[in-house]
Amino acid sequence: RIVYEDPDPELGFVLLPDLKWDREQVENLYLLGVCHARGIASLRDLRRQHVALLRNMMEEGREAIKREYGIPCSQIKTYVHYQPTYYHFHVHYLHVKFE
Numbered sequence: 001r002i003v004y005e006d007p008d009p010e011l012g013f014v015l016l017p018d019l020k021w022d023r024e025q026v027e028n029l030y031l032l033g034v035c036h037a038r039g040i041a042s043l044r045d046l047r048r049q050h051v052a053l054l055r056n057m058m059e060e061g062r063e064a065i066k067r068e069y070g071i072p073c074s075q076i077k078t079y080v081h082y083q084p085t086y087y088h089f090h091v092h093y094l095h096v097k098f099e
Contacts, residue, residue: 003031004064011056012036015064015093026069029076029095033061040089043080057091065093 001023006012013035017023021030035053040046046054062073077094084090 003068004060006056006060007036008056009036011053013053013057013061013091015061018092026071027095027097029065029069029071029093030098031061031065031093033057033091033093035089035091037089041087042084042089043082045089061091061093071095 002014002016004015006014013033015031015033018030018032021028035057037050037053040050058078062076062078065071065076066073075096077092077096077098079092080090081092
């Protein structure tokens with residue numbers, strides 16, 4: 001189920017529930033934002049020109065979560081990690097109470 005999508009090929013992304021989330025308990029919210037841009041496998045591929053993409057993913061992703069689930073932005077952890085689980089750039093969005 002797509003929570004949100006920005007179709008822009010350079011700045012856009014799709015926001016999806018992660019398999020770790022049961023989609024029932026809001027305190028366990030866990031979503032992934034997967035960018036549409038090709039050629040960004042991990043954070044090691046990010047360059048200055050990707051700042052707008054990162055801002056868009058952070059701001060629009062958090063706003064979509066706020067609209068869809070009523071969770072304020074201050075209660076959402078947003079991060080990337082290395083080594084990634086899979087090599088297509090993505091951002092994790094978790095409720096601060098998720099363990």
